[in-house]
Amino acid sequence: MAVSVEGLASAVKGRVVEPSTPDYDDSRALYNAMIDKRPAAIAYCLDEADVAAAVRYATEHGLPIAVRCGGHNGGGLGSIDDGLVIDLSKLNEVTVDPGARMARVGGGSTLNKVGISGTTGVGGLTLGGGVGHLTRAFGLTIDNLVGATVVLADGSIVQTDAEREPDLFWALRGGGGNFGVVTSFSFRCHPVTTVLAGPVLYNLDQAAELLTWYRDFLPTLPDEVSGFFAFLSVPPAPPFPEELHLRKVCGVAWTQAGEEESDALREARSFGTPLLDGIAPLPLPMWNSAFDALYPPGDQWYWRGEFIREIPDEAIAVHAEHGPAMPTWKSTMHLYAIDGAAGRVGNDETAWSYRDAVWAGVFAGVDPDPANANAIRDWSRSYSDAIKPYALGGGYSNFAMDEPDRVRGMYGANYDRLARIKAQYDPDNVFRVNQNIAPAL
Numbered sequence: 001m002a003v004s005v006e007g008l009a010s011a012v013k014g015r016v017v018e019p020s021t022p023d024y025d026d027s028r029a030l031y032n033a034m035i036d037k038r039p040a041a042i043a044y045c046l047d048e049a050d051v052a053a054a055v056r057y058a059t060e061h062g063l064p065i066a067v068r069c070g071g072h073n074g075g076g077l078g079s080i081d082d083g084l085v086i087d088l089s090k091l092n093e094v095t096v097d098p099g100a101r102m103a104r105v106g107g108g109s110t111l112n113k114v115g116i117s118g119t120t121g122v123g124g125l126t127l128g129g130g131v132g133h134l135t136r137a138f139g140l141t142i143d144n145l146v147g148a149t150v151v152l153a154d155g156s157i158v159q160t161d162a163e164r165e166p167d168l169f170w171a172l173r174g175g176g177g178n179f180g181v182v183t184s185f186s187f188r189c190h191p192v193t194t195v196l197a198g199p200v201l202y203n204l205d206q207a208a209e210l211l212t213w214y215r216d217f218l219p220t221l222p223d224e225v226s227g228f229f230a231f232l233s234v235p236p237a238p239p240f241p242e243e244l245h246l247r248k249v250c251g252v253a254w255t256q257a258g259e260e261e262s263d264a265l266r267e268a269r270s271f272g273t274p275l276l277d278g279i280a281p282l283p284l285p286m287w288n289s290a291f292d293a294l295y296p297p298g299d300q301w302y303w304r305g306e307f308i309r310e311i312p313d314e315a316i317a318v319h320a321e322h323g324p325a326m327p328t329w330k331s332t333m334h335l336y337a338i339d340g341a342a343g344r345v346g347n348d349e350t351a352w353s354y355r356d357a358v359w360a361g362v363f364a365g366v367d368p369d370p371a372n373a374n375a376i377r378d379w380s381r382s383y384s385d386a387i388k389p390y391a392l393g394g395g396y397s398n399f400a401m402d403e404p405d406r407v408r409g410m411y412g413a414n415y416d417r418l419a420r421i422k423a424q425y426d427p428d429n430v431f432r433v434n435q436n437i438a439p440a441l
């Protein structure tokens with residue numbers, strides 16, 4: 001029987017989409033087409049008061065809530081069957097104060113609006129931690145968060161930063177959507193316009209040699225240079241040369257803040273005999289959205305994450321076995337560097353508790369064809385399972401499916417404090433469609 005949302009449309013100012021609305025299917029679609037959820041309603045809230053009204057309506061009517069920003073979450077945690085989706089896409093205003101080097105970003109913005117990357121939501125990415133090409137230089141996204149406006153489970157609206165509601169501010173920085181709906185983020189900005197960036201790709205038979213060199217070399221680099229190791233297939237499109245299209249390769253995608261080539265980057269590029277060296281000066285937003293066209297919404301995704309501190313020779317052998325077995329050309333494995341500035345923050349300074357990891361690994365099975373769903377899932381699982389003995393016991397919450405059994409591991413030693421803060425701010429677990437932290441009651 002359909003869940004009633006009578007009175008919702010008059011409780012909020014924004015548009016409300018219900019199953020009978022003609023664009024219901026478009027409206028409920030998520031980035032990951034593997035997930036198919038049918039909410040009772042989607043409320044396109046217009047401002048923080050509207051978000052508060054939607055939260056109150058749902059709690060008063062016993063409707064479960066999901067909060068959607070970019071809808072990119074792998075596990076589809078921006079939506080819910082038979083519940084209310086609070087869609088934040090109208091809260092997408094970005095204001096920059098260049099003098100103060102600060103930006104205020106609406107809680108429903110996508111990253112292309114702030115010049116970081118593509119269609120992923122600022123909301124989910126930031127609340128999970130936020131890893132990017134310049135993480136070694138400037139830290140995680142949360143390390144640049146200085147304040148937020150939050151709608152709490154009781155519908156009240158609070159400002160939080162290091163001084164105001166400090167426990168909430170601590171928990172927001174990595175704890176996901178567990179504590180409230182963030183309607184606005186305030187970020188510290190860095191004056192970077194152009195980067196020297198691009199992939200350096202190698203034959204698959206060089207994978208073990210490349211990874212052995214990379215694991216020793218990466219941690220020695222100055223913060224302004226970073227590179228993620230990857231197994232991938234060469235995209236079948238320019239600027240990649242046609243003879244390499246769809247060829248399985250390994251490589252490192254390098255990024256250096258600033259245009260003048262450093263000795264470190266020069267040394268990175270001189271390793272071995274690459275098939276392709278695609279490093280070039282690029283505006284940072286262009287580099288960040290370089291792969292958007294290859295990964296449009298609507299593909300099937302299955303991914304897992306692991307935090308990694310060391311890559312012993314035995315782990316290199318595991319990578320060399322599983323990486324080349326990518327089941328489809330869009331499937332990929334990345335080891336994102338999270339040392340440098342991000343690694344100098346203490347494990348207990350924010351909710352993100354793996355500052356001693358050097359890499360956040362992601363094992364992403366991707367394909368447009370639902371017939372390949374099992375193949376991409378099996379590869380992602382077997383590869384990440386095989387790496388687990390060499391990982392830290394948890395993975396990045398944003399590189400996960402809906403995996404309730406792994407949530408404790410995602411937060412490690414910070415889990416118990418998060419559970420206490422959850423009990424303080426959301427004792428009834430109103431915000432539970434996320435990597436859910438149960439309130440410590």
Ligand SMILES: Cc1cc2nc3c(=O)[nH]c(=O)nc-3n(C[C@H](O)[C@H](O)[C@H](O)COP(=O)(O)OP(=O)(O)OC[C@H]3O[C@@H](n4cnc5c(N)ncnc54)[C@H](O)[C@@H]3O)c2cc1C
Binds near residue numbers: 074176
């Ligand atoms: C193509 C692609 C590229 C990616 N690249 C990166 C990357 O470079 N770095 C990285 O760190 N991650 C990356 N990710 C992972 C990404 O961070 C997660 O998928 C994240 O969950 C997406 O956030 P979203 O807002 O789009 O998702 P949604 O599905 O809208 O939301 C995800 C979760 O966050 C909660 N949430 C979202 N916004 C808010 C808010 N304002 N207030 C409260 N709760 C909120 C939701 O309730 C839900 O639980 C990428 C993902 C994809 C698919």
